[in-house]
Amino acid sequence: MVEPIQFTLNGKPVRLEVDGERMLLWVLRTELGLTGAKYGCGEGFCGACTVIVDGEPVRSCQAPIKTVRGKGILTIEGLERDGKLHPIQEAFIKHEAMQCGFCTSGMILTAYALLAKNPRPTEKDIRDGLEDNLCRCGTHTRVIQAVLTAAAEMKRAVQR
Amino acid sequence: MSGDNYPDGDRNEVNPTGALRRRDFLKTLGGGLIVVATLPLAGEGLLQEQQARRGGQSAPADFNAYLRVGEDGRVTCYTGKIEQGQGAMTVLPLMLAEELEVAPSTVDLVLGDTDLCPYDGGTVGSQCVRIFGPLLRAAAAEARVVLVEMASEKLNVPVERLRVKDGAVYDLAKPETKVTYAQLVQGKRIERHAAAKPPLKAPADFKVMGWPAPRRDAREKATGRAKYAGDIRVPGMLYASILRPPAHGAKLKTIDASSAEAVAGVRVVRDGDLVAALHEQPDVALAAAAKIKAAYDPSPSVLDDKNIFDHLIKNAAPGRAVAQGGDLAEGAKLAATTIESTFLNSYVAHASIETHAALVEPKDGKATAWVSTQAPFRAKEDVASALGIPSKDVHVIEPYVGGGFGGKSGNPQAVQAAKLAKITGKPVQVMRTRADEFFLDTFRPAAVVNIKSGLAADGKIVFWDYEVLFAGERSSQQFYAIPHHRTVVRGDTFGGGGTTGAHPFGTGAWRGPGSNTNIYARESQIDILAAKAGIDPVEFRLLNLSDERMKRVVRIGADKFGWKPAKAPSGRGTGFACAEYLGTYLSAAAEVAVDKATGKVKVIRMLCAHDSGVTVNPDGAVLQIEGCFTMGLGAAFAEEVHFKNGEVKDLNFDTYQIPRFSWLPKIEAVLVESPQFPISGVGEPAITITQAVLANAVFDACGARLFRLPMTPERIREVLPK
Ligand code: FES
């Protein structure tokens, strides 16, 4: 059923007339023109489609758009502020924590939610938190290093 | 790292300028990286020209095809290679910058655009650096010579007195007399050519190659700005969802598309076996396709993942000896012990996280196509023939590829998109679902290796009779000093070459084609022989090797790992293997723990000593080695395609398990240099040794020798010594 749905997307209000059963992933990737969230499996297994909804990592391929009504969505495109990359993005670049890059948005956003809840994660916390994000290229070692670096950076930024 | 058991390496530095400086630099890198530069060995490198020739006749000879000096002094590098994560876009500009004498930061790159880039056969088989590299370097070197000649005329200074630095030519006697490339070229094409092709720089003179360079695609990928084929949008486009048969070999009888067509805006197209639902929203097209009722005749296939090996053995192509020496019958007489083994390897999926995608936009009798492919020039032909237009009228633009691993060498999705675009007259995008991706994948072929080998009382291998079915020739030839040996190959590297229909679905190249199977089988057998001889696996290899380059990489690997000699199974869970892959020499050591109750394996650490001549981008090489080891854990322990009667049972990542964070061992890469050998690739070698070294480590841990991959907990439990 086509219905009006409102939410904030990367800090900006959005209002759509859309079938509420459609999955957020497709609406983001087409109507909203944000292709940073990727289709990897369509069934919640890979994490490539991860976005943040009210602070929680959500697999957008499994989230009917009506479930985000009134909520705040953050996608990879919204992580950069005023031309400045988020420390997690900086850390991924520094550690070259990507190869083909197809899992990268999902990795970064999952890490973002993880660090919001647990600003000083151990390596084990990071492995556990990212366990269900798949990467075929085998960037795992670098992703762990990047998240550790980002955590340290963010802590320093808070202290400053 | 300690252990002086296998001293070598560090002491033998020859190239104190480049190598030492580079090494100091590399110390600052993570990942346990160590670079060992060593004395040149006796032996000759392949001629660069010979390599260039292998790059294919169609690669253009004119250097202008590869580079262009802009009016602003920036240099654009053109390559038909693509970036699928392996670092091509980072490493290729380094090679160009080296020979042209410009700063790498002034080099821009155009990849995989068929209108702009020189013809290329495809980004496969670690060819970027190994085969395209010399072509690109030769082009840059010639351009440099021509530019110097032009400068000589302009400055009125003889060529001998001129030097080049950072894109400018200057007079050695009066450095202030200089002219930049940009001033010489003035944005025009360079019309002259060098009288003779200049030689490429020797590794000792490298200023750019061999130094770590940051990934060029990192920022785009970390910000979500990197575009892949499925991300491209053009006005008026339709998304197609294509009907998937229930099984390979099932014939479509009838379809009833009425409920799909009842969805507003949906159009259903049938063209022979191609049935698609199209809509301006991808998910609506997908949902509509699911409503198509189709009846199929059942697949005639009676094969499954259990009976497949008998079937393959019956249907293999006749044998072809690719290497032999001595006399096997003589060898058999010398043997005190003979060991015969059969190794099996399963079908494995590529499982790139990006599924195949393509967008074809026809316009005014021409077409533009964005395709996730490892072979854009092939895609150009494929799209042209599907559209029925000349291939010169098709422009393929290659966005980033979300992982290929050999699985994106054909372009069936581009052909489908082209056909649908032709029928509808609109731009059409096809992006496979994950289930389509598994079903239509060209799997790494299941394969069989038979080895009969004999051991003399002194621990020397005296004969080696090797036969490989369906994995092909690559890495099949043993490199030990065995007097009597034969290697027979039945079928090609991509799983073909047997009776038609030997495989119940498509097979093809998978990262390190053929070699994964061949190296697993050979190095397992070597370990079996070592155990039989009661000799430490590393010592046993050294005893039976004469190739100095291989011995060195074995010693360095063992040393850096801290290998302690012991007869296997020692219960410690350490394994070793060595291999050669398309010119790269490598060894690997691993430590695992096996839970004897469950059969589960935990890999604790892995080390790779990797000699690819000179490593053009050490950063990128380490990343590739880590990636190879991590990806290889899957094929070692879990990945196997289940199927029955043409049906593929694994259609998503719930049942088809690929490596995850919890599987991850500590990984170390040791880059070894052999500047006198041709530069070879880094994107594949380390995966080809992974299964071998882990199989040997599992044996050392618990005495379970696995003759079939993957080494699932059940299979390990079955052969655990009671
Ligand atoms: S695409 Fe959503 S979890 Fe894989």
Ligand code: FES
């Ligand atoms: S970088 Fe390729 S899937 Fe993770």
